[in-house]
Amino acid sequence: xxxxxxxxxxxLHASDQTVTEVLSMxxxxxxHPKPAKMVRTIVIAAALVSAMLACTAFTAxxxxxxxxIFFFDTIEALTQKQQEDLDDPDAVVGYxxxxxxxxxADMETSAEYVARAMExxxxxxxxxxxxxxxxxxxxxxxxxxxxECDDSYxxxxxxxxxxxxxxxxxxxVDGLLDWDLSFLSETLTPDAGGQLLSFCRHQQQxxxxxxxxxxxxxxxxxxxxxxxxxxxxxxxxxxxxEYILNSVYDxxxxxxxxxxxxxxxxxxxxxxWVTVQNGYKSVSIFTNGCTFEEICDDLDQMQLASVIG
Amino acid sequence: xxNKEEFVRQMRxxxxxxxxxxxxxxxSQADADDVTQTVLLRLYETSKTFDSDQHLKHWLIRxxxxxxxxxxxxxxxxxxEYDSYVSTLVFDEPQYSDLFDAVMQLDAKYRVVIxxxxxxxxxxxxxxxLLKLPPGTVGTRLRRAxxxxxxxxxxxxxx
Numbered sequence: 001x002x003x004x005x006x007x008x009x010x011x012l013h014a015s016d017q018t019v020t021e022v023l024s025m026x027x028x029x030x031x032h033p034k035p036a037k038m039v040r041t042i043v044i045a046a047a048l049v050s051a052m053l054a055c056t057a058f059t060a061x062x063x064x065x066x067x068x069i070f071f072f073d074t075i076e077a078l079t080q081k082q083q084e085d086l087d088d089p090d091a092v093v094g095y096x097x098x099x100x101x102x103x104x105a106d107m108e109t110s111a112e113y114v115a116r117a118m119e120x121x122x123x124x125x126x127x128x129x130x131x132x133x134x135x136x137x138x139x140x141x142x143x144x145x146x147x148e149c150d151d152s153y154x155x156x157x158x159x160x161x162x163x164x165x166x167x168x169x170x171x172x173v174d175g176l177l178d179w180d181l182s183f184l185s186e187t188l189t190p191d192a193g194g195q196l197l198s199f200c201r202h203q204q205q206x207x208x209x210x211x212x213x214x215x216x217x218x219x220x221x222x223x224x225x226x227x228x229x230x231x232x233x234x235x236x237x238x239x240x241x242e243y244i245l246n247s248v249y250d251x252x253x254x255x256x257x258x259x260x261x262x263x264x265x266x267x268x269x270x271x272x273w274v275t276v277q278n279g280y281k282s283v284s285i286f287t288n289g290c291t292f293e294e295i296c297d298d299l300d301q302m303q304l305a306s307v308i309g
Numbered sequence: 310x311x312n313k314e315e316f317v318r319q320m321r322x323x324x325x326x327x328x329x330x331x332x333x334x335x336x337s338q339a340d341a342d343d344v345t346q347t348v349l350l351r352l353y354e355t356s357k358t359f360d361s362d363q364h365l366k367h368w369l370i371r372x373x374x375x376x377x378x379x380x381x382x383x384x385x386x387x388x389x390e391y392d393s394y395v396s397t398l399v400f401d402e403p404q405y406s407d408l409f410d411a412v413m414q415l416d417a418k419y420r421v422v423i424x425x426x427x428x429x430x431x432x433x434x435x436x437x438x439l440l441k442l443p444p445g446t447v448g449t450r451l452r453r454a455x456x457x458x459x460x461x462x463x464x465x466x467x468x
Contacts, residue, residue, distance in 0.1 A: 001455075005427035007405040008412060011398040014328035015342045019320050022349045023313075207416075233418075 101269045101288060110194030110216020110226060117196055117214075118143045118161055130156070146203065156203035167195040168215055176211060176231060183301045187294070188217035188225050209233055223289020229307070230282050237277035255296055259305035267292055274299065281308040320349050323366065326429070327373050333424040334377040334417050338394040344376045351376075370425070370439050411461040419454035422447055 015021075108116070121129060132145045141160035148156050168190030169182040194216030200209040213229040243254060243264040252266040264275040272295050274285035283304065287295065327348050331341035351372055359365040395413075400406040412423060425436045426447075433451070437444040 002427050002430070004405065004408060005412075005423065007401055008409045009329050009333075009424060009428045011400055011409075012325070012329045012332050014324040014345045015338075018324050018328075018342065018345055018349070019317060022320060022346050022353070023317075025346065025350055026353055233416075 101271055104271065104288070107224070109224070110191045110214065113214060113216070114163060114193055114196045117198065118163070121145045121147065121159060121161075127157075141199075157209065158201050158203050160199045162197045162199075163193070163195060164197075165190060165192070165195060167197060167213065168217065171197065171213060171215075171229075173197070173211060177213075177229070177307065179229075179307055180303070181215070181227075184217060184225075184227075184298065188219055191216035191218055219287065219289025221289050223287060225287040225289060226285065228282075228284045232280055232282075235280065237279060237282065243275065243277075251292060255299065257296075257302070257304055258300040259303060261299075261304040261308065263299050263304070265292065265295060265299075276304055276308060278308040283308060316353055319352065319365075323352075323369055324349060326366070327369060329428065330370060330373050330421070330424060331377055333420040334374070336391055336413060336417070336420075338390060344373060347376050348372050367439065370429075374421070374440070407462065408458070411458050414461060415454055415457055419450055419457070422450045423454050426451060 121132075127147045129145050129147050132143065134143055135141045141162050143161040145159050145161075146156050147159065169180075169185055171177055171179045171181065194214075196212075196214045198210075198212045200211075201207060202209055210233065211229075211231040213227075215227040217225040217227070219225055243262075249266040249268045252264070255263045255265045257263060261276060261278075264273075266273045271286070271288045272290060272292060274283070274295060276283040283302075285295065285298075290298075324345055327345045328341050331344040331348075332338065335341055335344070348369060352369065357368065359368065395409075398406075398409070400409065412420060415423070421440070422436055425431050425439060426433065431439065433444050433447050437447045440447065
C-alpha cells in the first residue's frame with residue numbers, strides 16, 4: 001500500500017513559479033517593510049500573557065494564536081487589518097467592531113430564527129433546496145430538507161430539524177451530548193418556540209456532517225439570552241483555538257471555568273458575547289440581560305469540559 | 310533569516326511536500342499553491358532555529374496544516390478547477406490514477422492521514438503528533454480510509 005500511495009501522490013508538484021514568486025514577495029517586503037509601530041510579532045510565555053490580560057490599562061488589541069501574539073498599537077491598525085480581510089468573506093469575526101445595543105434592538109428573536117429555519121433552512125447562495133417534507137407521527141424530526149450545492153463533490157445534504165421545549169432544560173444526542181441546562185431556568189425563561197436542534201449528513205455516504213443547537217431564553221428584565229452549540233466535522237478549531245481580544249469592547253477576558261475550560265467573554269454596550277471552541281465543537285452565547293459575573297457563573301455550571309471535550 | 314542560496318535550496322527540497330499536503334487537504338491547485346508560497350515565506354521570516362532537517366520538516370508540516378485551516382472556511386467555497394488540474398497529472402499506470410481519484414473522494418481528514426502515513430512514511434504516533442490528535446483517532450481514520458478505498462475501488466471494478 002505504501003508503494004502504491006507513493007505513486008499516487010508523486011505526480012503532484014508545486015507550481016514552477018513558486019521559487020520566483022516567493023523571492024519576489026521577499027524582495028517586496030524588504031522594500032516596503034511593515035511599520036514597526038503598527039504590527040509586532042512577539043513570542044511570549046503563558047504566564048506573561050496572563051499578567052497582561054489582567055492589566056486593565058493595557059490598550060493594545062491582540063490575538064492569541066498558539067504562542068504568538070500580534071499587537072495592534074492603534075485602532076487604525078486593527079481597522080487596516082479588517083480592510084485587508086474584506087476580500088475574504090470568511091475572515092475571522094473577531095476583527096469586527098461589535099454592534100451597539102441600539103443597533104441590535106431589532107434583532108430576530110429565537111422563535112423567529114427557529115421559524116425561519118423550519119421554513120427555508122439556512123443555505124448559502126451556492127446551495128439549493130431540492131425537496132422538503134414535514135415529519136409525521138413516528139418521525140423524530142419536524143422538518144427535513146434535502147439540498148444540493150454547486151460543488152458536486154459533496155453531493156446532496158440532508159438536514160433534519162427538531163424542535164422541543166425540553167431542549168431548554170436538557171439536550172441529549174446519542175454519543176455526542178448529554179447536557180443538563182436546568183440551572184438556566186432558575187434565572188431565565190425559555191422562549192416559546194425558541195429551541196432548535198438540527199442534523200446534517202451527506203446523503204450518498206450517509207455520514208454525519210454537522211449538529212447545531214439553538215436555545216433562546218428571556219432574562220428577568222426582559223433581555224435576551226441565546227445559547228448555541230455546534231459540532232461540525234468539516235471544521236477543526238484545534239486544541240488551542242484562536243481567540244481574538246479586541247479592546248473596542250468595554251471588557252474582554254479569557255475566563256477559565258471551574259472545570260478548566262477557557263472561554264472568551266466580551267462585553268460592549270450592555271451586551272455580552274461568549275465563545276468557546278475545541279476541536280470540532282463550539283459553544284457561543286449572546287445576551288443583553290446579564291452581567292459579566294452572572295455569565296461567568298453560568299459558564300461554571302455548564303459542564304463545558306464534557307460538552308466540548 | 311537564511312542566506313539566499315540556502316533558502317532556495319530549502320524551497321526546492323520542501324515545496325513539493327508542502328504542496329502535496331496542502332492539495333490533500335484543500336483539493337485545489339490554486340489554494341495549494343497559495344499555501345505553499347505562504348509557508349515558504351513563513352520559513353524565510355521565522356527566527357526559529359531547527360535542530361535537524363527532521364525538525365524543520367515537522368515545523369513545515371504544522372505550519373502547512375495551520376495555513377490550510379485558514380483556507381477551509383466553507384465547504385461550498387471551493388473553486389472548480391480541480392477536474393482540469395487532475396487531467397494534467399501523469400501517472401505511471403492507470404491503476405494509480407484510479408487510486409488517486411478514490412483517495413481524493415475521501416473526506417479531507419482521511420486524505421491528510423493517508424498522505425502523512427503512507428507517502429511521508431510517518432508512524433501512527435508521529436502522525437498523531439503532527440495532527441495534534443490521539444494515536445487511536447489516527448488509527449481509526451486510517452482504517453476507515455482503507456475501508457472506503459476498498460469499497461470505492463471494488464465499485465469501479467464492477468463498472
